[in-house]
Amino acid sequence: MKDIIILMFRLMVCIFEIWMLFGFYNNFLKNKPRKSRNNIFIILVFALIIFAINSIDNTILNLICVPVVYFVLAIVAFNGNVFKKLFGTLIGTIVILGTELIIVAVLNITSKELIESSMVNEPSAFVLTIIVKMVTFIVFEIIKQFSSKESEMMDGKTFCLYILTPLSCLGIMFSVVFCRIDFTENSLAKSVLIIFFFCMLIGNAAIFYGYNRYAKILVEKEKNRRTVMEQKMELESYKKVNVANDRYITLLHDTNHHIKTVYSLLKKDKKDDAMNMLSKLFDKYEKAEMIEYSGNTILNTILSDYKEKSSKENIECDIFVERGFNIEYVDEIDLVAMLSNLLSNSYEAAAKSDMKKIRIQMFMQNDGSFSVIKIENSYTSMIVEEDSVLKTTKQNKEFHGLGIKSVQQIAEKYNGWLSSTWSDNVFKSVLILENSMC
Structure with a gap:
């Protein structure tokens, strides 16, 4: 049972890792058109591949294969320039593997007694893994904030408010480790702590996911509103074209009668009446005139x-x-x-x-x-x-x-x-x- 829990935890970590990388790629690469459930399937497949590589427990193999898998994810899931995908893979690999190395180094240097404490067994390894992924998540969010399109990024004040929550959670996690809390006499307390640590990690991810989803809905609403406004303008313009054309058609239809009338008045030597009628006719033409500014x-x-x-x-x-x-x-x-x-x-x-x-x-x-x-x-x-x-x-x-x-x-x-x-x-x-x- 214990082994199954450990495997499930590692698998969840792999899923979270690929989800973060997928969101990072989506920030500057164009997502291939597909249903959202297909994205979930892709994330799960690549998470299983990473899980399988990690299970071999070979550091050299891990360092070689993991970046390749990341690059294949960019190829399979996204459109865009190959060099952009290579650059994204490089940055993503540095963030994911780099944070692991940095956090482990920091903890080993600043807390030698950690090795001798009860935190070194599986529960403490779980806590350390969650801390690493929390730092990775924060780094990815900061990078995304400064590389996002203007329509998709948070303004500075909003981002500072949102980033306060994951930073606070990270501080709590570090505090637990550095305070050398020992739960050897109560394994249940260790399990509860790990569960809530993991929930904190997922909850922080959900906060940013919820904001991004809400922002996209607002963008779509504005696009729809703008489209409606543009369509109204276009309809109004076409109506004006039709009105102008109707005026010309009516004038052309009536012109024949007007000319006959003017001709008749001139024959009867009624020049004033003829001029008066022509003046009214010209006024009508001026009102109906649509100037040909261009083609x-x-x-x-x-x-x-x-x-x-x-x-x-x-x-x-x-x-x-x-x-x-x-x-x-x-x-x-x-x-x-x-x-x-x-x-x-x-x-x-x-x-x-x-x-x-x-x-x-x-x-x-x-x-x-x-x-x-x-x-x-x-x-x-x-x-x-x-x-x-x-x-x-x-x-x-x-x-x-x-x-x-x-x-x-x-x-x-x-x-x-x-x-x-x-x-x-x-x-x-x-x-x-x-x-x-x-």
Whole structure:
């Protein structure tokens, strides 16, 4: 029974070790698309392989085979560059094997009586193993914190709060060892201590796993919300295109009748009536006009819409689109989201300002390698910036302020960026996108 417990403990340690390594790889390698239960199966298989190697009890074999198994795990479970996998394997091996060597060295140097105490038998070996894995876990979490993508990493304050728990647990474990607590007269107490030590280790891992899972859910929610917003914008844009087309169709249908009427009035020498009718007809055409700024219908629709809205608010709106301006490589939904957000912000700011001006320029740069969208608008309200990030001044901050962030994220998709500057009551946004068709 005792041997079975020891084997089960060692197997659990191997599973925990592979789970930590799997999470570490997942931090910078792309996980192959599969169901989560398949990941569990992979972790169990590789844990059994490590368990089998450890059971041979050959140090040289262990040092040679274990890193190979780690590398095979990276090959089997993840996509990505081979050199990245080799580098990840090297770091993972150093962390896992290095912490074992360091902890054993520290304990042997600082506590010689440990060798002679009751802590040297199996229960003490269990405690020592749990301490080693706790240190390994903390080291992996620190590395992951500084190498994670911005959307997946904790902010510094949150990480300090979370890391306090495993550090406290590690301190308790070390204290038990260095206090030379002897449980020779009560083996049950030893077993209870080991069980709770192991629970502390699993509990600490669960805390970070729970946070990561919660963070992913929040990211998914924000992505879904952004997708819904973009789809609404796209739908609104298409509706505007259809409305504009309907206006033209109606005008073209009625033009024939208008021309006949004007011709009839001219024949009767009623020039004033004919001119009056032509004037009304031209007014209708102007209202239905969608200016052809470029060969892109979506771009023309959005610019025409904001030109019309600006005119109604007495905003001076100057639009220049360079001949040959290329935006065809951008998905329509992305184009709608970027332009609608930028122009909406410019329109709202200009409408509230004293100067009431908007200037839009679209042109190519570096022999057509980049598409540049430059928008300038007047403003009078206060610009709020926090940690180099623009903050909304609107009351409902939960839903507002996502526009600029959305534009930045879409720009990154096209290897581009968005920069914003402001001075002398003029706000300037410059959006640069890499032309993939070049």
